[in-house]
Every structure is written in structure tokens, then in C-alpha cells.
Amino acid sequence: MQRATPQDFSRVLSSMCTKPHPVAREAAERFLATNPGDPGTYETVAKLERQAVAKLGEIAGLEDAAGYISSGGTEANIQAVRIGRNRKSTRNPNFVAPASAHFSFHKAADVLGVEMRVAPLDDYTANLDGVAELIDEDTVLVVGIAGTTEYGRVDPIPRLARMAKEVDALMHVDAAWGGFVLPFTHHEWDFSDADIDTMTIDPHKMGQAAVPAGGLLARGPELLDELSIDTPYLESTSQVTLTGTRSGAGVASAAAVMNELWPDGYREQYETSQSNADWLAAELHTRDIDHVDPTLPIVAMDLAPETIAALREEGWRISPTEAGEARIVMMPHVTRETLRGFLADVDRLR
Numbered sequence: 001m002q003r004a005t006p007q008d009f010s011r012v013l014s015s016m017c018t019k020p021h022p023v024a025r026e027a028a029e030r031f032l033a034t035n036p037g038d039p040g041t042y043e044t045v046a047k048l049e050r051q052a053v054a055k056l057g058e059i060a061g062l063e064d065a066a067g068y069i070s071s072g073g074t075e076a077n078i079q080a081v082r083i084g085r086n087r088k089s090t091r092n093p094n095f096v097a098p099a100s101a102h103f104s105f106h107k108a109a110d111v112l113g114v115e116m117r118v119a120p121l122d123d124y125t126a127n128l129d130g131v132a133e134l135i136d137e138d139t140v141l142v143v144g145i146a147g148t149t150e151y152g153r154v155d156p157i158p159r160l161a162r163m164a165k166e167v168d169a170l171m172h173v174d175a176a177w178g179g180f181v182l183p184f185t186h187h188e189w190d191f192s193d194a195d196i197d198t199m200t201i202d203p204h205k206m207g208q209a210a211v212p213a214g215g216l217l218a219r220g221p222e223l224l225d226e227l228s229i230d231t232p233y234l235e236s237t238s239q240v241t242l243t244g245t246r247s248g249a250g251v252a253s254a255a256a257v258m259n260e261l262w263p264d265g266y267r268e269q270y271e272t273s274q275s276n277a278d279w280l281a282a283e284l285h286t287r288d289i290d291h292v293d294p295t296l297p298i299v300a301m302d303l304a305p306e307t308i309a310a311l312r313e314e315g316w317r318i319s320p321t322e323a324g325e326a327r328i329v330m331m332p333h334v335t336r337e338t339l340r341g342f343l344a345d346v347d348r349l350r
């Protein structure tokens with residue numbers, strides 16, 4: 001049988017994954033045969049996970065962070081809803097999230113039997129009056145997005161957090177993608193800006209770790225304890241994760257790459273990505289192509305469905321937003337050269 005090779009990244013424009021950084025790749029390979037799900041047996045990778053969580057805490061303004069490296073943002077979001085549900089005793093739990101929330105929250109609602117209430121948006125971020133109307137005494141969690149999947153927008157996190165506290169609900173921030181770019185911006189999004197309880201922040205997106213490496217942070221161990229299950233036949237006695245056996249490769253790669261890149265390497269990447277986004281927006285402007293302004297390094301542009309289809313025929317891996325715009329996420333592999341090539345094809349095909 002022929003040896004399969006994965007896709008290369010040269011025309012991948014809409015993915016939130018990227019080529020792992022060389023130190024991430026090396027660490028992932030070294031720790032392939034480890035299972036942080038059993039920290040009593042796999043002690044070294046368990047120690048790396050503690051280091052990775054501490055580093056994520058540093059990035060997100062949280063001292064003495066509790067948390068773990070998850071399989072991705074989906075698991076972290078499901079677990080945040082689960083913490084909220086388990087912590088507050090109510091017969092009909094609900095959580096409130098803006099319409100921009102990632103579809104993983106719908107999975108959380110389905111799996112956990114918690115009602116998801118979807119708040120309307122104003123200029124791509126949560127409409128606060130809309131959120132206020134949906135919150136009630138049965139609300140266990142309020143979600144704010146710090147870097148939305150489609151447009152890279154940041155919800156008013158401090159105000160959402162205050163609204164959550166009024167009904168004794170937890171405040172969860174989904175910074176799965178944004179967490180590695182927001183520290184270099186003026187946005188209020190982290191634990192030092194607001195009374196936040198839990199956060200999703202994924203090393204395997206802008207953090208440049210190998211997949212799978214998501215991140216769940218909690219303000220303190222008592223919140224994580226809401227997830228605790230006894231584990232009779234392992235060397236350790238309890239587990240808070242959703243999955244059992246987990247990827248030590250993801251954990252080790254996250255620890256290694258954050259050690260290598262935080263903060264200067266990530267700052268440089270943010271500056272490059274943002275300047276590419278601004279450059280592309282300016283180029284679209286000169287061509288009269290409508291686009292959504294990139295507050296963070298994501299650009300969504302109006303292209304006809306036929307043009308998007310023709311670009312895909314040319315090998316560009318580009319996916320539309322729910323509203324039909326073509327969306328480019330300025331991941332580290334998306335360079336100015338990539339964008340020039342893409343624009344040349346847009347000019348030829350539209």
C-alpha cells in the first residue's frame with residue numbers, strides 16, 4: 001500500500017489548526033507512548049501537564065491555575081458547562097451564550113441535559129440586554145467569547161461576568177482561539193480583567209502545539225472538583241477529565257511550545273498575523289470587496305458562492321461563515337505570500 005501523506009498547509013485558509021512548532025513536534029513524538037489520564041503511572045507527563053496549566057494561567061492572568069490539557073476546545077467547553085451544572089442545584093438548569101458561540105456548546109447542552117439559551121448579537125458581539133432577558137435563577141453559567149470563531153470578536157466579558165454573579169452563575173470565557181493573541185491587545189478578556197470562573201484556551205490553535213491540546217482553566221481546584229469521578233483501578237484515585245486515556249503527545253507538545261514562545265514568540269506571531277489581516281482588508285477595500293473588519297487576525301469577505309467554489313477548485317481550503325462570507329484565519333502558516341497568491345486567484349476568478 002502506498003504511504004499516505006497529509007495535506008500541506010500552503011492553501012489552507014480557514015482552519016484554526018496549524019503546523020506544530022518544531023519544539024512541539026519533537027516533544028509530541030517523544031511523549032507518544034504516555035497517558036496523562038493515569039498520572040500515577042505516567043508521572044513525567046503529569047508533571048508537564050501541571051507546568052502547561054501554570055503557563056496557561058500566566059497567559060490568562062490567573063495565579064495558581066487549576067485545569068488540564070483537554071482533547072480540544074469542545075471538551076473544555078462541555079466541561080465548563082458541566083462544572084456549572086454540577087455546582088448549582090436547580091431542577092431546570094440553563095446556560096446563556098451569544099449566537100456567536102461555537103457549536104460545541106450545543107453539544108454540551110445535548111450531552112448534559114442543560115438548556116442552552118442563545119442571546120442575540122450587536123455588531124457581532126453579545127447584546128447585553130438580550131443576555132439579561134435570558135438569565136434567571138436557574139442559570140448555572142454565562143458564556144462570553146473572546147475571539148469568535150467566524151469574526152474574531154470579543155464579547156464584553158466584565159459586564160457579562162457581573163450579570164452572571166447577580167444570579168450566582170459561573171462566568172465562562174471561550175478563548176479557545178483568541179487566548180494566544182489577546183494578551184497583546186487592549187481587550188478585557190482574562191481572569192485579571194473580570195470575575196471569571198472558567199476558561200477554554202487551546203494550545204493546539206494559535207498556541208502552535210500538536211493536536212490534541214486544548215485547555216480548560218478554572219479559578220480554583222474546588223471548581224474542578226465538581227468534575228471529579230473515583231477511579232478504582234488506576235494508580236491515581238480520581239479523574240476530572242471527560243476522556244480517560246489521553247494524548248501525552250498533546251500535553252508534552254503544549255508544555256514545550258508555550259515554554260519556548262511565551263511571551264515574545266507569541267507576540268511576534270500576533271503582530272505578523274494582525275498585520276497580514278490589516279493588509280488583506282486594505283487590499284479588499286481597494287477592490288471594493290465588502291469585508292468584516294479584522295479586530296483580531298480573522299478576515300471575512302463577501303465573495304459570490306461561485307467564486308468560493310472556483311477558489312476551492314484551485315485547491316484553496318476555504319470555508320464560508322454562516323452568512324456565506326469567505327473567512328481567512330491568519331494562522332502562522334498563512335503568510336503574506338499565501339495571501340498574495342490567494343488575491344491573484346480572486347482577481348482572476350471573480
Ligand SMILES: Cc1ncc(COP(=O)(O)O)c(C=O)c1O
Nearest residue numbers: 016072073074102149174176177
Ligand atoms: C471559539 C472556539 N471555541 C471552541 C472551539 C472548538 O475547538 P476544538 O475544535 O478544538 O474542539 C473552536 C474551534 O474552532 C472555537 O473557535
